[in-house]
């Protein structure tokens with residue numbers, strides 16, 4: 001959602017400015033050391049990204065970040081996403097996945113968000129806290145980097161659980177504070193700058209930690225915390241531009 005704020009601030013200039021920047025980055029990082037699994041492009045490294053300008057992060061072709069590339073391979077290798085006929089709900093749809101899911105013939109794709117106009121065209125309005133979709137509707141639900149923005153995260157998780165078909169699965173990633181063991185949440189912190197300092201971004205209302213999986217379990221899910229980066233060598237972790245130790249929260253019902 002940070003990127004959506006950024007897009008809002010630039011208005012109609014954003015797509016043009018972004019295209020020019022990506023073109024420049026593709027030239028700057030031309031090479032064949034790293035490989036983006038999402039768009040199959042190679043570079044000498046991925047471009048820096050984020051407030052800390054972390055290295056080897058953003059693909060200059062498809063704009064995937066570490067987490068997108070990891071999940072892309074996870075979907076391919078560990079799930080039935082590309083194999084079975086599936087009805088998929090995608091909350092706050094990441095463009096890189098949106099483009100993939102739209103193309104997959106086996107996927108009946110439903111992208112939605114409360115700020116749907118800021119997402120790829122075809123994303124419908126969806127307030128996950130207040131909707132009229134029937135229970136047990138979706139085989140797969142992808143809801144990445146959403147709960148840290150929502151005060152009523154418990155309700156959001158419960159609603160997503162209700163929407164999932166029995167036997168279904170979902171991926172629900174959030175930023176995890178590896179310096180702690182429990183989620184830091186304090187509703188009295190409302191100042192945006194204070195939130196940024198404590199929770200990571202101005203719009204965040206908490207900073208989850210390793211107890212995040214228990215919160216998903218409390219909502220009803222069976223949760224597998226899968227350190228999928230461990231399945232790759234250190235060389236491949238670098239080649240794909242992963243964040244080593246970035247666990248996948250694979251939730252089933």
Ligand SMILES: [Zn+2]
Pocket residue numbers: 036037038039040041059060061062063064
């Ligand atoms: Zn890419």
